[in-house]
Amino acid sequence: MKTIMTGNQAVAEAVKLSRTEVIAAYPITPQTVIVEKLAEMVDSGELDAEFIRVESEHSALASVYGSAVAGKRSFTATSSHGLLYMYEMVWWVANARVPLVMAVVTRTIGPPWNIHTDHTDILTMRDSGWIISMAENVQEAFDLTLQGFKISEELNLPFTAGMDAFQLSHTSEVVEILDQETADSFLPERRQCYVFGEENTTIGSLAPNECTAKLRKDTFETMLKADKTIDKVSKEYEEITGRNCGLIEEYRIDDAEYAVVMMGAWSGDAKDAIDELRKEGIPIGLLKLRYIRPIPQKRIEKVLEGREILVLDRDCSMGLGGIIGTELKSFMDDITNVIAGIGGVDVGVNELTKLFRKFSEDKLKDEVIFLEVI
């Protein structure tokens, strides 16, 4: 069914269709509408679930950790400072290998206070063991959330559905929503390798160092293989919906001399900018990352091989570079890395066209360029 809704509403719809049984959340702009919508659905009986109105984000993730470890499909959502406030639980959930889904509406971290998008917040989760996805548009926010439950439950790793503040969370777009029957056929009942309370099991106790190391190695290796699970699930989803939501998206890159790498909502603007430059005959294309964890190194290398590379980051690792740029530099050479759009500074089609043209004229000389405005 095609309808018009915002990113926040679309995520709430996906959570409903996944038959989530426990939701816990604390409001933070711009994520709030997701949980308001879910609270409405639970109160009206539209969604048969428990809604726990917690007093903080730390408790939001703690509560869904409790319900998930006890065997129930669970969901929470947060953003920016809320994500940082729950950071301890972010690691706990991943290290405990408990499947659940959290939406992260990316928002700048203060001070100064700022409610607009950049990607530094979600990237603080990078090393923790969460699967991290990032939507380009409202449709992808819906699709990734729904697929997230399946991917998370197959891998026993928590899943983040990321989307940009306001540009997606509060922007209405045409979205195709699945009906319940189709969603059910895609998403089986929750599966989980252990459930708390069923036997006299102790979970999370002190353990010898070697046990911890073994567990971390197992998570590491699961993450290395996670691309296969994502391929499988996104293919199943594509068969039902016709929409591919794989690890990466290639846009006009086959014959491109110049390749741009980025993730999130502004990738849509980048596509328009690339169309503009293509009209001028500039051979440029886009590699969009739909996932940052797992990061499909070999696929990225293969797509980018022999091309000039610009990584565009809406996030920053202080004194080093953009975070995605830094990641790609760990396995590839000769990367130009531009940091832009920090603090929600507007970067639209015009700005991107200007930037990409400069790139195609080999005028971006520095290794890392930090732009306050383009």
Place this chain on the structure above:
Amino acid sequence: MMKTIVMPGNPSCQGCPHAIGLKALGLALEDFVLVIPAGCSTIIAGIHPKATLNVPVLHVPFASAPAVAAGISAAFKRENKKKNVVIWMGDGGADIGFATISGSAVRNDDIIVIVSDNEAYMNTGIQASGTTFWKAKTTTSPAGKREDRKDLAAIMLMHRVPYVATASVGYMNDFIKKLEKVKSIKGFRFIHLHSPCPPGWRFDSSKTVEIARMAVKCGAWILWEFDGKFNLSPASKPYKDKNKRKDLKDYLKMQGRFKGLSENEILEIEKAIDKQWKYIECFENI
């Protein structure tokens, strides 16, 4: 059904009050799971692959226990499971997780919270907490605690939850009776358990129960219960009359943490205890 939940060979210290208190849970409660945030009990519960508590145990981060328990309780509710979700935490967990306890109480989550209060952060090496006794020496209050002592149970009472009580490891029958009562009450239930710690308070490990009883007898720890109505528990009733209280000095001199207190300081403690009783008198009239 009585059950031994604390297995022999557990790594608690000699005379550990937590081991005594945990035993009471097995004696009073039937079908339950334990949620334990960081603290001494994390260690008492054993090191993988061994476990010393004969019930399902979920270890959780320091400040998170009531929120995690709320999630477990919600999951159990979905399946109509009648298991009680019981949190066993220390005064450290209650300090750092205070907002979490308060939030859970406000929601009236269907859980039992037991704070086994040994009046300092013992697991990290005896640092002062919100409930550390007046003037007590700890490693972060080497000259004696200057601040007042927070009355956690009274604060929980003000959340207007179905059940709040204090208890003591020196009065096991009273504690077990209270647990037996709470197991069939729905909603948020809170028990503040007084747990004298031999290494932390510096007394001989054979004296845990004696000191716990002395705390009640000198009026420093007051046993009460609110189950819709506020009642002083029988063991504390006589000490409402100040003249019947045992000498505070006898309680203090049994413990190394009060070594070198001046007469003036003892007088200050006495006044603080009297003030505590005035609150109790007010509660009795609600």
